[in-house]
Amino acid sequence: MLSEPLLGDEVVARAALDAGLRGAYSYPGTPATELLEYLQGSAEVAKGEVHASWSANEKVALEEALGHSLAGYRALVAMKHVGLNVALDPFVSSALTGSNGGFLVVVADDPGMHSSQNEQDSRVLAEFAGIPCLEPAEHQELYEAVQEGFSLSEDFRVPVMLRLTTRLAHCRAQVHRREPQPPRARRPLPERFEDWILLPVNARRRLGRLLETREKLMAHFDERAVSEVQEGVPGPLGVIAAGLGYAYFREHYPDPGSCPPHLHVRRYPLAPGALRALARKVDEVLVLEDGSPYVERALSGLLADPRVRVRGKLSGDLPRTGELTPELVGRALGFEGVPSRGPSMPLPGRPPSLCKGCGHADLFKALTEVRREFPGLFVTGDIGCYTLGALPPYQALQTCVAMGASIGMARGMADAGVLPVVAVLGESTFAHSGIPALLSALRGQVPMTVIILDNAAVAMTGGQQSLLSGEALLNLLAGLGVDPEHLHSLLPRPQDHAANVEVLRKALRHQGLSVVVAARECLQAARRRKRGLA
Amino acid sequence: MNETIELILCGVGGQGILSVAQVLTLTAAEHGLACKQSEVHGMSQRGGTVQAHVRLARGIIHSPLIPAGRAELVVGLEPLETLRHLHFLKPGGTVVSSTVTVENLAEYPERDLVLAELERWPRHSLLDAEALAREAGNPRTQSTVLVGAVSPFLPFDVPLYLDVLERMFGSKGQALVEANRAAFALGRQHSLEVLSELR
Numbered sequence: 001m002l003s004e005p006l007l008g009d010e011v012v013a014r015a016a017l018d019a020g021l022r023g024a025y026s027y028p029g030t031p032a033t034e035l036l037e038y039l040q041g042s043a044e045v046a047k048g049e050v051h052a053s054w055s056a057n058e059k060v061a062l063e064e065a066l067g068h069s070l071a072g073y074r075a076l077v078a079m080k081h082v083g084l085n086v087a088l089d090p091f092v093s094s095a096l097t098g099s100n101g102g103f104l105v106v107v108a109d110d111p112g113m114h115s116s117q118n119e120q121d122s123r124v125l126a127e128f129a130g131i132p133c134l135e136p137a138e139h140q141e142l143y144e145a146v147q148e149g150f151s152l153s154e155d156f157r158v159p160v161m162l163r164l165t166t167r168l169a170h171c172r173a174q175v176h177r178r179e180p181q182p183p184r185a186r187r188p189l190p191e192r193f194e195d196w197i198l199l200p201v202n203a204r205r206r207l208g209r210l211l212e213t214r215e216k217l218m219a220h221f222d223e224r225a226v227s228e229v230q231e232g233v234p235g236p237l238g239v240i241a242a243g244l245g246y247a248y249f250r251e252h253y254p255d256p257g258s259c260p261p262h263l264h265v266r267r268y269p270l271a272p273g274a275l276r277a278l279a280r281k282v283d284e285v286l287v288l289e290d291g292s293p294y295v296e297r298a299l300s301g302l303l304a305d306p307r308v309r310v311r312g313k314l315s316g317d318l319p320r321t322g323e324l325t326p327e328l329v330g331r332a333l334g335f336e337g338v339p340s341r342g343p344s345m346p347l348p349g350r351p352p353s354l355c356k357g358c359g360h361a362d363l364f365k366a367l368t369e370v371r372r373e374f375p376g377l378f379v380t381g382d383i384g385c386y387t388l389g390a391l392p393p394y395q396a397l398q399t400c401v402a403m404g405a406s407i408g409m410a411r412g413m414a415d416a417g418v419l420p421v422v423a424v425l426g427e428s429t430f431a432h433s434g435i436p437a438l439l440s441a442l443r444g445q446v447p448m449t450v451i452i453l454d455n456a457a458v459a460m461t462g463g464q465q466s467l468l469s470g471e472a473l474l475n476l477l478a479g480l481g482v483d484p485e486h487l488h489s490l491l492p493r494p495q496d497h498a499a500n501v502e503v504l505r506k507a508l509r510h511q512g513l514s515v516v517v518a519a520r521e522c523l524q525a526a527r528r529r530k531r532g533l534a
Numbered sequence: 535m536n537e538t539i540e541l542i543l544c545g546v547g548g549q550g551i552l553s554v555a556q557v558l559t560l561t562a563a564e565h566g567l568a569c570k571q572s573e574v575h576g577m578s579q580r581g582g583t584v585q586a587h588v589r590l591a592r593g594i595i596h597s598p599l600i601p602a603g604r605a606e607l608v609v610g611l612e613p614l615e616t617l618r619h620l621h622f623l624k625p626g627g628t629v630v631s632s633t634v635t636v637e638n639l640a641e642y643p644e645r646d647l648v649l650a651e652l653e654r655w656p657r658h659s660l661l662d663a664e665a666l667a668r669e670a671g672n673p674r675t676q677s678t679v680l681v682g683a684v685s686p687f688l689p690f691d692v693p694l695y696l697d698v699l700e701r702m703f704g705s706k707g708q709a710l711v712e713a714n715r716a717a718f719a720l721g722r723q724h725s726l727e728v729l730s731e732l733r
């Protein structure tokens with residue numbers, strides 16, 4: 001059955017449904033967002049056969065999916081690469097509890113940082129936790145990898161990572177679907193629960209078992225990979241390609257008969273036997289992989305053969321940062337690029353900007369005005385549409401690091417005597433990981449101002465449901481212990497500019513902690529809502 | 535791989551470049567071609583540069599990205615963005631672009647210079663998508679005008695496009711379907727006239 005053209009994220013969702021998925025959890029983040037969106041739009045979820053919901057953050061999402069898996073059903077959690085940092089604590093320990101129903105951790109990396117603050121490579125974290133990782137190169141492989149991932153997770157009783165990168169997650173293509181499996185029977189709970197209670201005495205035993213599992217997995221992968229070493233046309237150069245690296249490699253060798261000796265790496269831990277088998281055939285190995293030089297680094301240890309030269313990102317044959325492109329791979333393979341011609345005039349860049357009429361802009365205008373009265377003012381920013389307030393014409397923010405980081409960093413600034421200090425973040429980012437930071441600052445009686453931009457949506461990723469907005473947000477702030485006299489609300493719109501400047505002035509003059517909630521619905525979300533109602 | 539078609543689509547976030555891509559890939563699928571369509575989501579959709587790579591072929595398509603100097607067509611909803619992506623065109627390739635500028639940046643170059651630069655490319659079909667969309671009865675059909683303007687350069691039959699438009703807009707009322715059909719026809723007509731001069 002041929003599907004309609006699907007984004008890579010959607011292929012994962014479709015494949016998981018076809019494989020008998022029962023529960024999925026996620027927090028929106030480019031390039032992973034569309035996975036859960038596809039599930040939420042599916043017939044299976046509409047009929048109530050499959051659960052799919054947004055979580056407050058990735059840590060919560062991973063714990064929810066782990067619970068679903070341990071309960072005995074196939075489960076997945078989806079996130080962008082930096083989301084895995086948030087979820088790292090339960091992620092690493094879930095390798096010790098292991099899975100019950102198949103458990104897939106889907107992580108979309110963003111090499112080249114199209115929409116991210118860093119370029120980390122999740123394969124490193126799969127190895128760190130000691131779990132297997134699958135990395136498909138194209139859509140059909142991706143579809144199959146989801147099915148394989150669930151089976152591996154059940155056969156070896158470990159969580160399995162599925163690594164995507166932006167170009168796979170956000171590329172559309174058709175896939176051949178398998179016959180959807182009927183809802184799977186629940187796998188029984190164990191009779192005793194020691195394996196899931198990670199007290200040191202149990203965790204030590206589980207770690208031993210995880211290392212044994214890893215050895216078995218490596219042998220299992222190696223057996224498959226050895227048969228996948230491609231003889232190709234004999235020559236001095238061999239190619240080891242993973243993920244998109246393989247797609248770009250084949251772009252230059254579309255005829256399978258013309259390829260040099262090569263190995264397509266699809267699974268981690270790496271298969272030492274297969275890598276050595278390839279290396280024996282050649283004098284030098286070119287490694288093509290997106291992200292860090294993960295395979296390249298491992299190779300020098302695995303081969304232990306000074307005769308074979310390893311080329312890749314460490315050797316300078318490919319750039320150390322950014323994403324692979326067909327041109328870069330072509331050059332590394334020794335192909336000349338096609339000459340191309342651009343315009344002769346210089347072109348100004350077009351950075352993204354806040355939507356015309358966005359309430360964030362009104363808040364930044366008010367903040368800019370009041371800033372004149374507080375020359376030393378320091379403003380910590382956060383992750384969301386409002387990060388664009390760091391760019392001209394506002395240039396209102398001085399930091400942007402991680403979800404919720406604005407509040408903790410503001411407190412650190414205040415403790416260091418940088419005053420006055422303001423943290424600016426959205427309501428969904430606050431719910432994601434700002435709450436504990438605000439609690440700390442409140443109990444520490446830190447003089448600082450927190451501005452929460454409540455637009456009732458996770459706007460940057462497409463307006464997903466926000467878990468903490470309006471009344472609920474104000475109640476939470478009061479409950480945390482924000483002094484009602486210094487908990488302000490304002491409506492960020494042009495006609496209220498003067499009043500809003502006054503509110504900010506008052507908040508900044510206060511010698512203790514103040515919170516300003518600037519509440520106005522996201523324009524895009526409002527438009528979608530009205531279209532939905534019409 | 536015979537009958538391989540590669541297009542770069544570009545514009546400004548929010549203009550609807552992804553829906554141009556969607557119509558083209560769905561139409562190509564009806565025509566029996568496999569597709570790979572690489573998109574940009576996230577931050578740049580907020581009024582920044584947006585591009586999509588569309589690769590269509592009979593056989594397997596490996597790379598989601600089109601290498602520079604390889605695209606048959608560069609299709610733009612905004613002339614400065616079209617210029618920005620010209621290096622993807624292969625010699626003899628065609629530029630299809632709206633001439634309507636989106637000037638959401640501090641120093642937008644002089645519009646005439648931008649258009650003159652586009653006209654230097656030997657094969658081009660430049661059109662005022664905004665005016666044609668209005669003529670079609672709905673100013674929001676600019677992206678469909680562009681689909682129409684690309685259509686004479688692609689091997690797909692017109693009814694295939696119209697079926698896809700019906701599928702995409704049918705649920706939103708017949709008036710919108712009609713406006714999109716009219717927008718398609720106006721864009722197509724423009725490029726057919728250009729083509730007759732090119733030959």
